[in-house]
Amino acid sequence: MTPSNGQGAVDTPPTSTRLHVRVEVRLGVAFSLVGENSPRTVQAFTRDISHGGACLSLSRCPEDLLGVLARLPLLDLAIDLSPAAAGEGILAPATLRGQVEWVHPAAQPHAATLVGLEFRDVSPADETAIIDLIAHLLLDDGV
Numbered sequence: 696m697t698p699s700n701g702q703g704a705v706d707t708p709p710t711s712t713r714l715h716v717r718v719e720v721r722l723g724v725a726f727s728l729v730g731e732n733s734p735r736t737v738q739a740f741t742r743d744i745s746h747g748g749a750c751l752s753l754s755r756c757p758e759d760l761l762g763v764l765a766r767l768p769l770l771d772l773a774i775d776l777s778p779a780a781a782g783e784g785i786l787a788p789a790t791l792r793g794q795v796e797w798v799h800p801a802a803q804p805h806a807a808t809l810v811g812l813e814f815r816d817v818s819p820a821d822e823t824a825i826i827d828l829i830a831h832l833l834l835d836d837g838v
Contacts, residue, residue, distance in 0.1 A: 715746035718832045729769035748813040756808035768795035776828050789821040
């Protein structure tokens, strides 16, 4: 029997909204918030990255940062695109801008806060570097 929504239409399972392949990788990230009165740099790591965005993991999230991320959702990022697994000097650091799409505050005292980003206005060189990194990681995993 096919599930129905009660109006005769067939319900289909939700499809993924991901437009790009996402790979798990830990990359060093330093970011600042665009428009913050007293600029500061926050250290984080990627949990995963795709051509279109990344999930950042903040092990130490300053208390006020969650509120600031809600008010100023644009970040300037410096991402080291050369993880140890990729080999020395394979890729250069990228300077990107990201739009905060979601924030998951740490559920426990020693857990990480997760921040989902969509990349904005990516230069052709940085776009190529991200795609090359993803391809390299996928080939190493045999995918």
